[in-house]
Amino acid sequence: MSIINDLTFKIAGAAGQGVESSGAGFAQALARGGLYLFGLQDYMSRIRGGLNFFQVRVHEHPLYSHEEAVHVLLPLNEEALEEYVDEVAPGGGVIYDEGLKVDREWVAGKGRKAMPVPLIEIAKEHGDRVMANTAALGAAAGVVEYSYERLADVIRQNFRRKGEDVVAANLRVGRAAYLYAQERYAADFQWKLRQIPEAPQRLVMSGNQALALGALAGGCRFMAAYPMTPTTSILEWLARHERQYGVVTKHAEDEIAAICMAIGANFAGVRAMVATSGGGFSLMVEALGLAGMCEVPLVIVEGQRGGPSTGLPTRTEQGDLLFVINASQGEFPRLVLAPGTVEECFECGWRAFNLAEKYQTPVIILSDQFLASSLRTVEVEAIDFDRVVIDRGKLLSAEELDALTEPYKRHRFTEDGISPRAIPGHPKAVYATASDEHDEFGHITEEMHNRRKMMQKRMKKLETARQDIRPPIQYGPAGAPIVLIGWGSTYGVLREVVDRLEGEARLVHFCDLWPFPAQAAAEALRDGTGVVVENNLTGQFRRLLRSETCLPIEHSISRYDGRPFSPEEILAGLKEIRK
Amino acid sequence: MSIINDLTFKIAGAAGQGVESSGAGFAQALARGGLYLFGLQDYMSRIRGGLNFFQVRVHEHPLYSHEEAVHVLLPLNEEALEEYVDEVAPGGGVIYDEGLKVDREWVAGKGRKAMPVPLIEIAKEHGDRVMANTAALGAAAGVVEYSYERLADVIRQNFRRKGEDVVAANLRVGRAAYLYAQERYAADFQWKLRQIPEAPQRLVMSGNQALALGALAGGCRFMAAYPMTPTTSILEWLARHERQYGVVTKHAEDEIAAICMAIGANFAGVRAMVATSGGGFSLMVEALGLAGMCEVPLVIVEGQRGGPSTGLPTRTEQGDLLFVINASQGEFPRLVLAPGTVEECFECGWRAFNLAEKYQTPVIILSDQFLASSLRTVEVEAIDFDRVVIDRGKLLSAEELDALTEPYKRHRFTEDGISPRAIPGHPKAVYATASDEHDEFGHITEEMHNRRKMMQKRMKKLETARQDIRPPIQYGPAGAPIVLIGWGSTYGVLREVVDRLEGEARLVHFCDLWPFPAQAAAEALRDGTGVVVENNLTGQFRRLLRSETCLPIEHSISRYDGRPFSPEEILAGLKEIRK
């Protein structure tokens, strides 16, 4: 019996062998055929060699997570085969170049199908040796009997820039390998992929891409950054769009300069952001406080990776939660959002700018390597440009400034803590402000009463901001005995776990983390056995929850080896707990 | 009736008028006479002008805090008189130069004694105009009829470097003013100071001085820093002792360089520290994680001041608690100590180095401007050099290294998480380590199992370190209904409050803050009505306590205007709470 449209495909090899591009190409071909997918990337901190993989799970229904079992393994070298063959589900198979030194018996002995294909030979014969990866994708498609046309579409698009000949050769190579593999192995291979006729077009997007897109849609017109995994591609993406969308990007000399540039740009009236990882954020901590003190809007993307220090620079972790909430000396308002899906990334991308300008203070988007680089298919409408709003808060227009009758006070005391803001350049609103404590005009003063009022004013904004803080998202049946509690990038995997547990568990997912939605959290967590699932060692969210709600959640599942959770792992953890 | 040896003396004036040196000189003269004192400094962030003061409370019994009421005010200009005259207790007096424009009726109308003295005239007549401050001190001593000889001692010592003539002239000036003031005002002035015969010599010391002294005693042989209030004087003090005590100090180009230099020195085997304030610490955050990751001992003094950002740079706050506990990306062990007294500063000074080397990780001493710059008399034995221990932990000696039979593993997995440490330079222990995740040898690896073990190993040290973490200090009667909860520099004022409340309150003071002594805290706080007293707005310690113990403390008293608590203020706060 065949299993249709439910499999995981894994391409693995050394850095530089084209794992990522091949994987992404294959994913695209599947999405074009109306299939849903979830793509997981895993790469080492080196440019050539080592062992990387790209794993794509495919289904007819929307996917939110990868899973452990692999059905088609595509190792580009021997090491990859050895390392991953055990992940292949019984009955699944391994497609590899005939030239690799592989003991077929050994593979077969493990209950996996060895499916050698003369990939290099085919590439040479029909095109060029460099097209072996195209052959591999062709062979994979052949084994699962997926429409070759969809793969061909992607080949055409991806090689277009290299000219007609290259496209044609790749098409020949792909087809030859397809036929070769189909002929020899398809009959005996259980898993199949079929395109869904008339399925709507969908987007294949990573967290970083969604974030960058959301920022652009939300009016971000300046970005400064210093390259750092896993957020470099946000800068690179915006840089590519600089010309067409009038967004200025600056690869700065360091992270301190980057955040200072973004503060300068925001001060001057332009929506500006930075993106970095924990190490770069560490360097931004002092300037973060400057933005807080001088009431300058600011959006910071912090893509977490394995720490501490340089740590595991290309891997994932949720280790910076308490750091970003408490970073910088003294007390000032900040908002922290931790999107959990591509859709939330897009939304946080534009929402953060509204919040930053509304409350005239820093907003931190806390992402991580897993979310940043995983690909997912989403409906076109899910990346909802119609819902995008550009709300600049109490920003005074030139006309409003013209009409001013009193001397302009940049830091005027108000009920909600938010002062009407003028950007510098208007004759009626000439002002200077300072990182020192200042009065309503911005003049430096150490006077006690002013100090107390200014502190209260600034912190009042955090209270006011509660109106915009969303409660946790709940998924799954109310009243389910197990309550999975997560934040940020674990949304997808926890949702999958909830689905698999069919009524036994529900999910409480936090995107908006600071100011902490304490009341909503307490309500959501009133019943059931809570289990906090976090990608860190010390249970940072659990501690935050205790500090803000005094709710002691007894159970937790944690992972801190730089790899994301799989649903299987969480299920196993829950079993342990329920024992 | 006279009040003997119980008064507060306040000298106030513009920056540059000699407020600090005069105040300190007077304090010394009192300490020499066997009196106890507490000296509070208050200064603005400017070099000349503005309004600064130095306030000295004096008593026969040990003092731990200032109090609000002033008995002798010594304003050096009109502004100071106007600003502070209302602080003078009824019956107290104001000594000022005859030349100041002061409405004596107005002062008298307020029930304060106006005691003009021709300070400048006396200075000119008996010496030089610049000696007017000496005249002021002389007059103050005269009014309270304190032994002129004690003041003369200090004059002799302080002007020694300027030559015999200057000393003699100052002595003449001081005595003339003494006699002038005594003659006219003493009979009618209630407060008196008498030296205590045969009292032992005591030390007059600030928190910074005690810290520096403790560090030197504890084997600190390298310090790097970038000047920053309120810790600059630690660097300056050690720099002055460089030649004689073989301690190298480096005024670095910035705080990042400073901490990196200290890490380098510690890595190379020398006890090294940095000192800064919150802004400088913000810049050190990335390197903090490096020390944690590479298991390099490190001592950091963080003297808090009014934040956020530049804030109130010469004022006090306890606003960085959660920041220092959570600073830097990822998770690694660190220890945080917040001394509350001069004695604790000294002890933390040396203890921190033992802890840093024992656990091969950063230790942060969290001080603040108030503690750093306040002066107190302490018994000579209280600064206890005998108790100083130099424990370098698992540091391998050259002999031990000679005897090695296996390849040296810098990060060897051990039961307690601590690996025997070799300093570079021995042929048997050539090794390289990395801020990337590494194996036991220090080689970079991303391998999962090693990663998990390394994370556990490092965090295990935090557990092991609990053995050295001290429970909170308790003061006052067990079972008292009110439990004052404080940390760091509030010890003194809370102790005073406990004394004043005579049985109604007790104090639970935390010096060792991380790893948090949760169990001891829970025990100490079991009974009574808890009131957390903190120099910040958001109740950081209260939140920490909740997060670590789930103990919800209902009440709190907070101050965040850059000024330290007075006992009166806390008493008023308690009254409010008990209503």
Next chain:
Amino acid sequence: MTVTLKDYASPVKPTWCPGCGDYGILAAIRQALVQVGLAPHEVLIVTGIGCGSKLPDYMHVNGFMTLHGRPLPIATGIRLANHGLKVLVVHGDGDSMGLGMGHFIHAARRNLDLVDLIQNNQIYGLTKGQYSPTSDPGFITSTSPEGALEGAANPVALALAAGATFVARGFAGDTKGLADLVARAIEHRGYALVDVLQPCVTFNRKNTYDWYRERVYNLAESGHDPRDRLAAYQKALEWGDRIPLGVFYQTERPTYEEQVVALKEGPLALRTLTKLSLQEVEQLRSEFM
């Protein structure tokens, strides 16, 4: 309407010590702005933290008193967001040559159109007298009890090596000459360094008004050609008995702003922020299909 000195007057009284060189710098900046005819709202002064960095508080002008060492990158962001504003960075020698050294070099090579004025008193004023990167070797302070052991950082030589297009030195004791220099720096298209010798009467008892006066001389009068980079470098190394003042070097190179495509249509800050058009949305979506 012509701009006058009064337009820049502020009610706030400087907190500087009487006699401080910063008074001269404040006067010179005001004078220069009047000379070039800029009104307060057209100007933005970005400073760091230090005695001198409080300057914007003491005149009527747009100002941002930021962090120690960071005014240059902040000014960079401001210029990129609104290159319609005339931006002056004013900061101390600690600011610019200590924490801010990296930014200084990058600003010079970046050639944004801004003025970078260093209040160079060869000391840390606000923190009460520690030696600075520009302190003369051997200078004794509380953090250099045996005398400063490093070669002094030379802003002029460093700016030249970094590729600055305008490099000058002024003296706070000569308000008139300094005002002219600042005016020239403002009018220069590109990064313009003005290193100002600024006596700190309280903590620097070595490099006093008199000490500087005895040594300074005018480059232009001495026949120096500011188009000659090598000669400028040679002059930059001169320090001690004779200290050159004036423009060391000036050249033309496209500014950074001019080269940024997205800025061709005018300052970003002045454009109305709107949602993406339908067409833009379509195009962006197609990238992901």
Next chain:
Amino acid sequence: MTVTLKDYASPVKPTWCPGCGDYGILAAIRQALVQVGLAPHEVLIVTGIGCGSKLPDYMHVNGFMTLHGRPLPIATGIRLANHGLKVLVVHGDGDSMGLGMGHFIHAARRNLDLVDLIQNNQIYGLTKGQYSPTSDPGFITSTSPEGALEGAANPVALALAAGATFVARGFAGDTKGLADLVARAIEHRGYALVDVLQPCVTFNRKNTYDWYRERVYNLAESGHDPRDRLAAYQKALEWGDRIPLGVFYQTERPTYEEQVVALKEGPLALRTLTKLSLQEVEQLRSEFM
């Protein structure tokens, strides 16, 4: 016992791309250490973060792979703690000229006795090909889609302006020549810069082995006098059709360590740490009475 190349051999295989210039630098450093006769335990190599900074992992030597941009101040602390160790700093152009620019200038003027070797591939390797401060103007990368808009940072010119006492440039394609240069840098008493042109075969398709080979020439052979600071500066500005290699400048100046009084009695790290003597305690106490 003489030191041989074998003493520096490590079992760890480099993760660098085949053909990367870092192999040449690794070989040259090993060779230089053997040439000057230093054993692995006498040497400490401090690196930053980047492709090249993994170097200590690939040889048998004391090493500290630290933070991006920070190896120089860490090396400073190491030298002050133990000036018995020979310290080499090895880091990329991003490391040294990006985040580390300030430290670089200060290291040069500080003149600690250490070698500062820059693996200058004019690109960010480990983060996959963004332009670097030393990239040639106009260089197109993912973060400079319109070409780099800034003047390139020139380590040689900057080091000269900062007062470095040894300033040289090598080429990773010439292991032998580079080894000699590194050996000379090691033997120089004071701060020694070796700026190494290092082809990145994966991301820098402009400044390739061939590109460099066509341009480089030897300073010594061209008759350059390394004692002439002005000539050195002139040579430093040369870049394009002809790129000078070798020692630009060398001079003598007391090292920082030599001037620190507390170090006169030998390295701090080698002294036994003891408690203060009674007499010392008495003396310290008396300060507070």
